[in-house]
Amino acid sequence: MSINGKAYIVGAFEHPTRKADNQSVAQLHAEVAYGALQDAGLTKDDIDGFFCTGAAPGLGPLNMADYLGLTKLRHFDSTDVGGSSYVMHVGHAAEAISMGLCDIALVTLAGRPRAEAMATGTAPRTWGANVPDDPFEMVYGRTVANVYAMCAMRHMHEFGTTSEQLAWIKVAASHHAQWNEHAMLRKVVTVEDVVNSPMVADPLHRLDCCVISDGGGALILAKPEIARSLKRPLVKVKGHGEATKNQNAGYTDVTFSGARWSGPRAFEEAGVTPKDIQYASIYDSFTITVLMQLEDLGFCEKGQGGKFVADGNLISGVGKLPFNTDGGGLCNNHPANRGGMTKVIEAVRQLRGEAHPKVQVPGCTLALAHGTGGLLGTRHGSATVILERE
Amino acid sequence: MATPASNRALPAIAVDPTNKPYFDAAREGRMLIGLCKDTGKHFWYPRGCSPFTLSNNVELVEAKGTGTVYTFSVMRTKEPYCVAYVELDEGIRVFTNIVDCDLDQVKIGQKVKVVFKPTTGDSPPATMFTPV
Numbered sequence: 252m253s254i255n256g257k258a259y260i261v262g263a264f265e266h267p268t269r270k271a272d273n274q275s276v277a278q279l280h281a282e283v284a285y286g287a288l289q290d291a292g293l294t295k296d297d298i299d300g301f302f303c304t305g306a307a308p309g310l311g312p313l314n315m316a317d318y319l320g321l322t323k324l325r326h327f328d329s330t331d332v333g334g335s336s337y338v339m340h341v342g343h344a345a346e347a348i349s350m351g352l353c354d355i356a357l358v359t360l361a362g363r364p365r366a367e368a369m370a371t372g373t374a375p376r377t378w379g380a381n382v383p384d385d386p387f388e389m390v391y392g393r394t395v396a397n398v399y400a401m402c403a404m405r406h407m408h409e410f411g412t413t414s415e416q417l418a419w420i421k422v423a424a425s426h427h428a429q430w431n432e433h434a435m436l437r438k439v440v441t442v443e444d445v446v447n448s449p450m451v452a453d454p455l456h457r458l459d460c461c462v463i464s465d466g467g468g469a470l471i472l473a474k475p476e477i478a479r480s481l482k483r484p485l486v487k488v489k490g491h492g493e494a495t496k497n498q499n500a501g502y503t504d505v506t507f508s509g510a511r512w513s514g515p516r517a518f519e520e521a522g523v524t525p526k527d528i529q530y531a532s533i534y535d536s537f538t539i540t541v542l543m544q545l546e547d548l549g550f551c552e553k554g555q556g557g558k559f560v561a562d563g564n565l566i567s568g569v570g571k572l573p574f575n576t577d578g579g580g581l582c583n584n585h586p587a588n589r590g591g592m593t594k595v596i597e598a599v600r601q602l603r604g605e606a607h608p609k610v611q612v613p614g615c616t617l618a619l620a621h622g623t624g625g626l627l628g629t630r631h632g633s634a635t636v637i638l639e640r641e
Numbered sequence: 642m643a644t645p646a647s648n649r650a651l652p653a654i655a656v657d658p659t660n661k662p663y664f665d666a667a668r669e670g671r672m673l674i675g676l677c678k679d680t681g682k683h684f685w686y687p688r689g690c691s692p693f694t695l696s697n698n699v700e701l702v703e704a705k706g707t708g709t710v711y712t713f714s715v716m717r718t719k720e721p722y723c724v725a726y727v728e729l730d731e732g733i734r735v736f737t738n739i740v741d742c743d744l745d746q747v748k749i750g751q752k753v754k755v756v757f758k759p760t761t762g763d764s765p766p767a768t769m770f771t772p773v
Contacts, residue, residue, distance in 0.1 A: 383688060386656060387660075387685075387687070387736060388686075390654050390767045391736060391737055392724060393724060393736065401725070402712075453713075454714075498734070500693065501732075
């Protein structure tokens with residue numbers, strides 16, 4: 252069974268805040284849900300499917316369903332694979348809709364790590380008690396930054412990737428962010444700016460890292476009959492793939508990501524190839540994340556990511572593969588330390604023709620959104636969706 | 642310019658009933674690794690089941706305690722430290738720290754040997770590596 256054509260993204264909303272001093276996490280969920288409903292032309296009581304993650308306050312979806320007043324729910328899913336969850340939720344919602352388990356699904360994400368002064372990338376943190384790998388990793392000061400950095404270090408060793416090549420990814424994101432009035436970092440940067448910024452975890456510099464921001468976003472998916480009755484452009488879910496990757500029992504290889512498996516699954520379901528993709532939202536917790544995922548999704552040969560991203564190839568209107576035209580996690584925002592939601596939202600904007608005119612891909616009808624959640628160099632979730640403007 | 646490894650305070654390790662034998666051996670200065678007796682293959686990290694067959698036909702065996710740096714990163718915090726995956730001579734790659742050296746000289750492929758570093762209170766020592 253395929254989800255191709257069985258569900259549409261009918262509503263999308265990104266919270267404009269980047270520092271939510273005056274809103275609780277639950278209230279941010281309410282504001283993004285309301286925004287997405289307004290965008291779709293629907294109301295709260297139309298929702299019969301609800302998707303959130305462990306980042307939502309409470310027990311699975313229960314406390315948020317209560318706060319939001321969702322009384323008609325007959326399907327829910329709180330699959331949590333970190334920042335990739337919201338890309339995966341698009342696939343799961345399309346599956347549920349295709350099976351008739353719900354007709355209109357709401358996906359929400361919100362968080363305020365910045366207002367809460369959370370040390371996100373450079374302080375050891377884990378996911379709770381009884382995690383079996385923790386006794387073998389936490390004592391070593393495992394952080395988000397150094398685990399991604401170890402992937403970059405090995406990638407450089409095996410393939411000759413350079414810091415300057417990684418820097419081009421940030422440069423491209425900054426070129427896009429300059430047009431986004433909500434972006435945290437709107438200044439256009441150069442390769443020299445990136446490689447001369449302070450080292451965080453060798454070989455990743457400060458400007459190789461994403462921003463830390465508050466905010467969130469929401470999506471609404473609906474079955475085809477409902478989507479066609481609404482007034483928004485039709486954005487069809489065409490394919491979805493998911494995977495997990497880990498240390499493979501000690502035979503680990505940190506030079507590739509789960510995109511190697513989730514990507515082909517999504518492309519097969521969609522019946523398209525990487526060459527067909529006109530716009531790509533690529534998870535950008537760090538520059539190395541983007542580079543490895545581009546290779547693993549098949550946009551270039553393995554090991555050639557450095558050459559692929561150099562010289563502005565990811566800049567809209569300049570290069571062959573416009574990516575993260577909102578500025579992405581590297582420059583725009585990374586709400587709740589989870590970038591999957593905004594990846595889908597910008598892909599929807601591109602397909603609707605509603606991206607900023609300076610970065611809009613002309614005639615964009617086929618887009619990809621991809622997320623990596625958890626830790627690239629230890630264990631992570633991987634989700635790919637392919638969306639089409641009808 | 643050199644970056645000497647800091648002697649940062651190490652947090653307590655969450656020992657549980659299944660991994661306790663590993664950490665008991667660490668207290669004696671021995672590094673153990675998992676062995677799946679169904680397949681004869683070593684595995685990391687130690688656990689009560691085989692990640693190859695899921696059976697509990699596993700045991701902990703002593704590793705030689707030597708290997709090479711597979712990858713690493715120096716965390717440039719106030720107290721710099723080096724995380725790494727070390728490939729043991731037995732073929733498995735373990736998450737660890739490289740210690741007791743100039744962190745600016747750590748390299749992929751470098752030969753290292755195991756050392757044990759005290760953690761907090763009664764918690765067992767951490768299994769780390771230092772250049773040979």
